Every structure is written in C-alpha cells, then in structure tokens.
Amino acid sequence: MNFSFLLVAALTLAGALAAMALRNLVHCVLALVVGFVGLAAIYLQLGAQFVGLAQIFVYAGAVAILAAFVILLTQGVEHRTRPAAAMDWAVGALLACGVFAVLAWAVVRGVAHLPIAAPPSNAGVHAIGDAMLHRFVLPLEVAGLLLTVALIGAVLLAMRDGEAGA
Amino acid sequence: MSLFILHLLTSIHALAASTIGHTLLMVVPVMVVFPALFAVTTLLERKGLGRIQNRYGPNRAGPWGLLQPMADGIKALTKEDVVPEAADRLVHFCAPVLMVLSAFLVYAVVPVSRTWVVAPLRAGVLFFFAAGSLMEIAVFMAGWSSRSQYSLLGAMRALAQMISYEIPLVLSAMVAVMAAGSLSMVEIVRRQAGYTGIWPHWFVLTPWGLFGFALFLIAATAESNRCPFDLPEGESEIIAGYYIEYSGFKFALFFLAEYLGMFAISALGITLFLGGWSAPFSFLAWVPTWIWFFAKLLALIAGFIWIRGTLPRLRMDQLMRFAWEFLLPMTLCNVFVAGAWKFLPAGVLRWLGCALVLLGAYWLLGRRLEQRGGLPQRNYRFAE
Numbered sequence: 202m203n204f205s206f207l208l209v210a211a212l213t214l215a216g217a218l219a220a221m222a223l224r225n226l227v228h229c230v231l232a233l234v235v236g237f238v239g240l241a242a243i244y245l246q247l248g249a250q251f252v253g254l255a256q257i258f259v260y261a262g263a264v265a266i267l268a269a270f271v272i273l274l275t276q277g278v279e280h281r282t283r284p285a286a287a288m289d290w291a292v293g294a295l296l297a298c299g300v301f302a303v304l305a306w307a308v309v310r311g312v313a314h315l316p317i318a319a320p321p322s323n324a325g326v327h328a329i330g331d332a333m334l335h336r337f338v339l340p341l342e343v344a345g346l347l348l349t350v351a352l353i354g355a356v357l358l359a360m361r362d363g364e365a366g367a
Numbered sequence: 368m369s370l371f372i373l374h375l376l377t378s379i380h381a382l383a384a385s386t387i388g389h390t391l392l393m394v395v396p397v398m399v400v401f402p403a404l405f406a407v408t409t410l411l412e413r414k415g416l417g418r419i420q421n422r423y424g425p426n427r428a429g430p431w432g433l434l435q436p437m438a439d440g441i442k443a444l445t446k447e448d449v450v451p452e453a454a455d456r457l458v459h460f461c462a463p464v465l466m467v468l469s470a471f472l473v474y475a476v477v478p479v480s481r482t483w484v485v486a487p488l489r490a491g492v493l494f495f496f497a498a499g500s501l502m503e504i505a506v507f508m509a510g511w512s513s514r515s516q517y518s519l520l521g522a523m524r525a526l527a528q529m530i531s532y533e534i535p536l537v538l539s540a541m542v543a544v545m546a547a548g549s550l551s552m553v554e555i556v557r558r559q560a561g562y563t564g565i566w567p568h569w570f571v572l573t574p575w576g577l578f579g580f581a582l583f584l585i586a587a588t589a590e591s592n593r594c595p596f597d598l599p600e601g602e603s604e605i606i607a608g609y610y611i612e613y614s615g616f617k618f619a620l621f622f623l624a625e626y627l628g629m630f631a632i633s634a635l636g637i638t639l640f641l642g643g644w645s646a647p648f649s650f651l652a653w654v655p656t657w658i659w660f661f662a663k664l665l666a667l668i669a670g671f672i673w674i675r676g677t678l679p680r681l682r683m684d685q686l687m688r689f690a691w692e693f694l695l696p697m698t699l700c701n702v703f704v705a706g707a708w709k710f711l712p713a714g715v716l717r718w719l720g721c722a723l724v725l726l727g728a729y730w731l732l733g734r735r736l737e738q739r740g741g742l743p744q745r746n747y748r749f750a751e
Binding site for chain 1: 458488489490493494496497498500501503504507508511519523526530533550
C-alpha cells in the first residue's frame with residue numbers, strides 16, 4: 202500500500218462520490234470520468250496494461266461521451282437539478298449494505314480459495330487474447346449476440362416515431 | 368570553445384546515466400520539437416494554402432513572413448482572456464488544459480528514432496488510442512461549458528464525427544498490429560525494418576497495408592477535424608465550433624492541441640504502415656533514423672495541407688454515410704484479407720489475389736454508395 206496507490210484510490214473515490222452527489226448531470230458525467238481514469242490507474246499499477254488502457258479507451262472515452270450525448274439530447278434534463286438523494290434514505294442504505302455484504306463475501310471467500318500468486322510477467326494482451334478466443338470463446342460470442350440484439354432493439358425503438366419507417 | 372563542447376557532452380552523458388536524467392532527455396525534446404514543428408507548420412500551411420488559392424499568404428512579419436508564428440504567439444499571449452458570463456468557469460478552464468495534456472500524452476509511445484521513445488509500452492497502440500480518447504472529453508467540456516449554441520453545436524458535431532470515425536481508424540490500424548503480432552509500437556517498427564534487396568519490408572507495400580494506410584489516412588483526417596471533415600469548426604457555418612468562446616492563449620492552446628493531434632496521428636500512421644524511423648532503401652540506412660521519421664512526418668503534413676486546399680467540406684449526412692456504409696465495411700474486409708495473408712503461401716500470386724479481393728470490395732462498396740444516391744435530397748427539420 203504505497204503512496205501512489207493511496208493517491209489514486211483517493212482520486213477514484215472522490216470521482217465516484219462526486220458523480221453521485223453533484224446536482225448537475227453533466228458535472229456528474231465528468232466526475233465519473235475522473236473515477237474511471239482513477240480505476241484505470243489502479244489497473245495499470247497492478248501491471249495489467251491491457252485492462253487499464255481499455256478501461257480508459259472504452260469507459261472514459263466511449264461510455265462517458267455516450268452518457269453526455271444522451272443527457273444533452275434528452276431535452277430539458279440539462280437544466281433540471283435532480284434531488285441528490287432520490288430514493289427513500291432507509292431503502293438506499295439497506296441496498297448499499299446488501300451489495301457490500303455480497304461483495305465482501307465474494308472477496309473473502311475468493312481470497313481463501315485462491316493462493317495469492319505474483320501476477321504472470323506477461324499478463325497482457327497475449328494471455329487475454331488467448332483466453333478470449335480459446336477457452337472463453339462461447340461466452341464472448343454470447344455477449345456479442347446480446348449486444349447486437351440490444352443495438353437492433355435500440356434502433357427499432359428510435360425508428361418508431363421517425364417519419365421514415367422501417 | 369572545444370573545451371566547452373566537451374564539457375557539455377560529458378555532462379549530457381552523466382545526465383543520461385541517471386534514470387531521471389534519461390527520462391528528461393527523452394521528454395524534453397518531445398515537448399520542444401513538436402510545438403516548434405507546430406509553429407513551422409502554421410506558417411507552411413498558410414503559405415501553401417496561399418499558393419493553392421493564388422495569393423501570397425503571410426508576408427509582413429520578417430523576411431517572407433517567416434516571423435509570423437512568433438507574431439501570432441505574442442498576439443495570443445497579450446490578448447484579453449474573455450470568459451462568458453454564463454460559462455461554467457471550472458470546466459471552461461479545464462477543457463484546454465485536458466486537451467493539450469492528452470495531445471502531449473500520446474507522444475509517449477511514438478518511436479521517433481531507433482533509440483528515442485519515451486515509454487516503450489507493450490500495449491503502445493492501445494495507449495495511443497486511450498490517451499487520444501481523452502481529447503473527446505475535452506471537446507465536450509469546451510463545447511458544453513461555454514453555454515453558447517455555436518460551441519455546443521460544434522461539440523456535438525465533433526463528437527458524432529470522432530466516435531464514428533474512431534471505429535474505422537482503430538480497425539484500419541488493426542491490420543498492422545495483426546501482421547506484427549504485437550501492440551508495441553517499437554516492435555511494429557522493428558518488424559518493418561528489414562530489407563529484401565534494396566526494398567524495405569514496410570506494411571504499406573502489401574495490398575492490405577496499402578488499403579489500410581489509405582483508410583487510416585481518411586479516418587485520421589476526420590479524427591483530427593481537418594478539411595474536408597472540418598464540420599466541427601466549419602468557419603462559414605458555426606465559426607470556430609466548440610472553442611468559439613475561447614480567446615487569447617486558451618484559443619492558442621486549442622490550436623496547438625489540434626496540430627499536435629494531427630502530428631501524432633501522422634506519426635502513428637508512419638509507425639504502423641511506413642516503417643517508422645527506418646530508411647526507404649537499404650543503401651540509405653546510414654542516415655540518422657530520426658531524420659527519416661521527420662521527413663515522413665513532413666511529407667504527410669504536406670499531404671494534409673494539399674487536401675485542405677483542394678477538397679470542399681462534406682455535409683453531415685454525407686459524413687456519416689461515408690463512415691458507416693463505406694469505411695467500416697472496407698476496413699472489416701481489410702482485416703479479413705490481412706488475416707488470410709498470414710496463412711497463404713508467400714509469392715506474387717498472394718499479392719495479386721489479396722489486391723484483387725480488396726479492389727473488388729472497393730468497387731462494390733463504392734458503386735453501392737453511388738447508386739443509393741450520392742447526393743440525396745435532404746429534409747431539413749429545423750432549418751425551414
């Protein structure tokens with residue numbers, strides 16, 4: 202737990218907190234970007250270059266921009282300030298506790314089962330590509346199919362009120 | 368005098384021996400050379416465009432207008448920094464900073480010469496695109512925080528364009544990564560550094576490399592918002608686009624970042640397809656490698672200037688159709704051919720076969736683009 206880790210962790214947490222607490226939705230997206238970049242920095246510190254850089258490329262680049270796009274294209278949302286705590290306070294706390302319990306349980310069990318090994322020296326692109334296209338090729342394809350279905354569904358939904366028609 | 372030079376050399380040598388000194392010697396030239404190139408390029412661009420448009424270009428500051436970049440810099444520094452009353456001040460301030468930051472970051476992985484690369488990362492190409500994608504955030508921040516219709520419109524145009532053209536850009540870069548079997552830019556250049564006879568092993572000399580390079584250049588032109596893809600800042604439509612509300616040195620920073628982005632993406636194209644720092648013929652290999660890199664870079668910049676002076680601006684719907692109906696299928700086809708290239712036996716037949724497949728795809732896709740109306744009648748929903 203060195204100094205740079207603490208710095209990056211604090212940045213990530215600050216970004217995530219701001220994304221949750223700020224009232225202007227666009228500010229929330231920008232704070233979320235800070236959180237994403239912090240998370241990517243943690244991945245990079247762990248030696249996972251591919252995952253860290255993909256995190257920036259996909260999340261900070263594409264996902265955040267898409268979120269910003271949606272906010273700006275949804276008319277009137279930009280100037281509406283939403284309540285910082287929308288749901289009932291107690292329900293929110295209960296949900297948070299539940300999620301934390303599940304995560305903590307998974308982490309504790311996982312650590313107990315797996316020996317902590319030093320990360321392989323080349324835990325990079327080759328290993329990930331190998332795993333994706335050999336051992337986990339079926340889940341990958343299923344995920345791709347799911348995304349395609351979602352995309353087609355989104356296009357159909359957007360077409361419905363367009364004058365062009367399918 | 369010679370004693371002084373000797374002293375200087377030994378101190379540089381001592382500096383290079385330490386880690387921090389080594390990093391400094393790598394980083395400082397990047398921070399000096401590329402902005403200097405920016406200054407030179409603005410002058411070259413204005414002069415070149417002037418020649419193309421049958422006028423002189425800048426010719427008042429210094430002999431032949433050579434001091435024009437300096438005059439521009441002084442002007443930018445002394446102008447008042449105007450921030451709109453309604454602007455989101457923090458975001459408005461951060462946007463140009465993030466823009467320049469990401470523009471400089473990508474140079475970390477560019478191998479400028481055989482030994483000069485700041486950070487030889489294993490996933491260098493990915494780093495390049497990741498750092499470049501921060502620029503999109505900066506564009507959005509600039510356009511949104513200014514609270515101006517023009518700048519917001521410019522930012523939305525820029526984002527739609529950058530997202531659409533990022534896909535063909537990455538896919539066209541992918542073929543070089545596939546051929547080299549590595550995401551490291553240093554490794555990709557090393558793969559192209561050999562010679563057969565006097566001819567280099569550059570990827571651009573293969574059919575998929577040639578098509579990949581052409582597609583890459585088109586997507587790169589769009590990605591760096593240059594003419595004919597300069598809709599985000601179309602001067603006659605929305606003035607300066609997303610940075611219209613910036614003045615003085617902040618405007619200059621956007622200008623700088625834009626040109627640095629153009630150099631960086633040219634450097635990526637050089638690295639992926641034009642053999643990086645390697646010499647074009649084996650008998651020219653004695654020339655220092657960084658000279659080749661900058662020669663190729665200047666050649667590509669000249670090409671960009673020429674295109675800007677020649678082609679008119681596209682319309683938004685043409686831009687999108689071109690990206691999704693032509694560039695994307697073409698790059699996918701190119702990826703397929705590059706894969707097949709790896710498994711086919713080497714020879715002239717392989718070259719011709721692959722070239723034929725790509726030309727056929729080009730012909731079919733181009734015909735489709737023409738047939739479905741090169742210039743369809745456009746319905747304006749808001750502008751009537």
